[in-house]
Amino acid sequence: MAGEHVLVIGGGGTGAAIIHDLTQRGYHATLVERGELTAGTTGRHHGQLHSGARYAVGDREIARECMDEVRILQRIAPQSLEMNYGLFVATNAEEAAFGDTFIEACNEATIPARDIPVGEAREMEPLLAAGITRAVQVPDGTLDAWRLPLHFFATAKASGAVIKNFTEVVGLHSSGGRVTGARVVEHARQREYDIDADFVINATGAWAGRVCAMVGIDLPVTPAPGSMVAVNKRLNNMVVSRLRPADDGDIIVPQRKQSIIGSTQWKTDDPDSILARHEDIHFLTERAAEMIPAFAEAPFHAAWSAVRPLAGRADGGDGRGLSRDFNCLDHEADDGVAGFMSVVGGKATVLRAMAEKTVDRLGRILGDDIPCGTAETELLPHRAYFNPALS
């Protein structure tokens, strides 16, 4: 039947896609975000639109899902994508040998990956390092990490969703083992009030543990920051990645007039105010230069960090052992707290699919059976969020 009021906490990419999906299926939806939309993790993304090739060797299913979602995003939000494809390049014999495994895994995940003669690859990307011995082309791209979520927010808002930025949840209300709403502070007016809800979805990513702790739930999530460095020169048009299993400093993403090298990974208990580590800045620049030597000479533009929300608990190391898959946790089943779900993990490229699974799950809990239509619904332009006349 739908019609229930669902409160979404967190205005990142996940929250954006969820509130769009909720309004599409006829729910009344409100979203609150403590700062500006996408200010937590989403906006700081280096912007790689993942074909899934990066994950294909480790996890075919995630890779296949990435490829499906790239195809969908090209239909529903093409204006926030630079669809220039990507090259995985080998800088030594070991990496070149990995190419066979890589291509096979990609193809099994429906990702068209093919060898490009090194000479041709260099015609595509003239600044590639001289020592490149193999190049594989995949359908990677770049996304605008602020504007892509705005397409979802704009569409949700036009369908009646209420979206409140600078509105922070300071407590969750519960009664009889059921979450019934949230206490929020609206920072602009320094006003505190309650938002009642039939269901609450916690989409706060790396901060999800804090929201769960408000009702005594210990959530398995590991905040794992990574640093990125941008130079003020576009050195490549295609996304250039290292042909080897995922590791630090293995991707150069072009964006407008910049090139960005990502990333590193460590674990933290406190996802707030994470800065790029100085040692990462030098390390990443050196790694970038191994693929594109001009990176080291290009003017420094910015160094920053984003906190990934990894689903699960990392016992040791940097958390790279944790999956990039996402979990949708029904806290009634897991913790005996009804009316409350958390979404943790995941990746920007698959934001729409995460929302589909989350709202499917919600439908099963509430006894609604409304199909998802977001894969076929073209989104409004990002500017329509601020000016509906630009729809």
Next chain:
Amino acid sequence: MPMTNNNDSVTFTVSRPQRQEDRMDSFEVPCDAYTTVLDGLEYIRTRLDATLMYRHSCHHGSCGTCGMVINGEKRLACTTNVRALESETVTIYPLPMFDHVGDLAVDPTGLFKDFPTGADYRRDSEFNRDARVPEEIETFERFENCIECGLCVSACPITIDWMGPAALSAYNRELQKHPERRDELLSRIDVDRGVWPCDRHLRCSAVCPTGVYPAKHIALLKRAAQKRRDGA
């Protein structure tokens, strides 16, 4: 805190007019060679005063949300290095010409009031123009330079209600990419509040963080509008 070497303290003084008229709050912020004004604000919000409001998202000059007035200049907080300001104090106000939300945050809605409908946000990439293109695509493409930060609008000395440098730049880019829309686009900007109020103070081009040069676009639009009037 991951900062390591040579932490000097810098005083950040921020405007908080919605709390009390003329209210300015000061905070001591540790700064090193890499610290940006946005990093400093993040330090204040997450460690000293969780109620501090400012807009931010990408932290690398791509989203355009963190424009503010920093030591008298309209700039992006995320790409403004604190040491490069060569000042022991950093004084920050919200961008003028926009509705104020709270502290350093403004409402960007006004920026988009006069943008063209259906404007294409992508363009052909001019980098490595001679490069071979993958056979699956027609051309390398990239996003427009304009990140819609509003610095040009806030810096323009023309303060009457007119379309302003951001929207007019978008009109000219759309005209350059889609000449088939020429008549429609020019009819929208050839009005009293369109291109004509521009007096070429060039403040818009001076503050633009991404090299859009709005004044150039306005000049081109004026010429095109005049030609259209002359029946050319």
